[in-house]
Amino acid sequence: MSRLGDLAFWRHLRGPRIDAAPADPVAPPGEGPLVLICGQSDAMPGLAAALRRLRPGLRLGALGPVAVDRGDRPVPQVLPAPPGDAALSRQLLAALDPAALVLTDGLLPAALVFACDEAAVPVTLIAGQIPNAAETERGLWHNTRARSPATRIARVLVPDRATRAEALRLGLAPARVDIIGRLTAMIPAPRVNRRDAEALRPLLHARPVWLAAALPLAEANAVLDAHAALLAARHRALLLIAPADPDEAEAIAVVAEARGLSVARRDRDEDPGPDVQVLVAGDTAELGLWYRLAPVTYLGGTLVGTGSPRHPFEPASLGSAIIHGPATATHAAEWLALDRARGARAVTSAAALRVAVEDLTAPDQAASLSVAAWTVATDRAAVIRRIAEAVLSDLPEGRG
Known part of the structure; x- marks a missing residue:
């Protein structure tokens, strides 16, 4: 200096x-x-x-x-x-x-x-x-x-x-x-609509479920590739998508359907029945609900660095294991704390995301990560x- x-x-x-x-x-x-x-x-x-x-x-x-x-x-x-x-x-x-x-x-x-x-x-x-x-x-x-x-x-x-x-x-x-x-910064846990959670939980029972939170359209293919690989190993897997931009919900659903995936739309009051492979929410307004229901969350925007990624303590505070890409400049201190505590899984590419999703949908792996993340998020x-x-x-x- x-x-x-x-x-x-x-x-x-x-x-x-x-x-x-x-x-x-x-x-x-x-x-x-x-x-x-x-x-x-x-x-x-x-x-x-x-x-x-x-x-x-x-x-x-x-x-x-x-x-x-x-x-x-x-x-x-x-x-x-x-x-x-x-x-x-x-x-x-x-x-x-x-x-x-x-x-x-x-x-x-x-x-x-x-x-x-x-x-x-x-x-x-x-x-x-x-x-x-x-x-x-x-x-x-x-x-x-x-x-x-x-x-x-x-x-x-x-x-x-x-x-x-x-x-x-x-x-x-x-x-x-x-x-x-x-x-670390303190943020309130996202609101969870308990009535909706209780209604949806039976539909997700015994299914491998993961969430792409605040997902930009630019990352849709990487996330859908990871889900296709997961379906090959666990055919009952369900992907929840909360688009970062509500205006991109339709486009994301179209991309998923074009890949031959069965898609339900939350804004049309469609439920994730046993044959549904992807549920697309209208926006991020219900993220607390999805964090609570999904054992694994990929925080969108961190793979290609677009948009404004959500705070990592949101899923951590509600018990969801976290996957993130290399674009962690937003909330850098919190990401560093999580990574040091092994409370998050870092990936650097779409291929690495596929591996991480398959690994963490094994319940014991997700539980270990989520406990570490919850500890960091609540240690303040x-x-x-x-x-x-x-x-x-x-x-x-x-x-x-």
């Missing part, structure tokens, strides 16, 4: 700068200890809810954008951004007397961190990544390590061993770097709790 790149990185960590004196900080109401949270991220709403749940009476304040937890309870804004110099940082701490400071998104506002160190206010940094040691040795960290704000932080929370190793290489004390797991709550417990452990007992 160039010197300019190093400087840009540390400017990013220092966060937004306030050159003029900001308005007076607004103290959150209440009498309990105050925890300040700085940095907007997916972690912030869930963390706020966990902190409040574990320590009733705790006050929270945001140095930056306001976050709302799942109960729609906002974190009040203390200041629109962290103070940009030492004097303003000291004034903030003197005015509010916070019990702790939490930095998310790897944000590192230097003046505020130094002020917290002087005032014995513990600081927790949630760091998704640490700059590579070889790069920072040539840059700002190496030249100013003794004065680095990172060395003044009470605790750095990292997702895995590799990130912890990078932190240690940069001089952080081992006792201050804890692994808490990867904080456990990670959030570990973060909250770490932050609260720094509060003196008398202040809780």
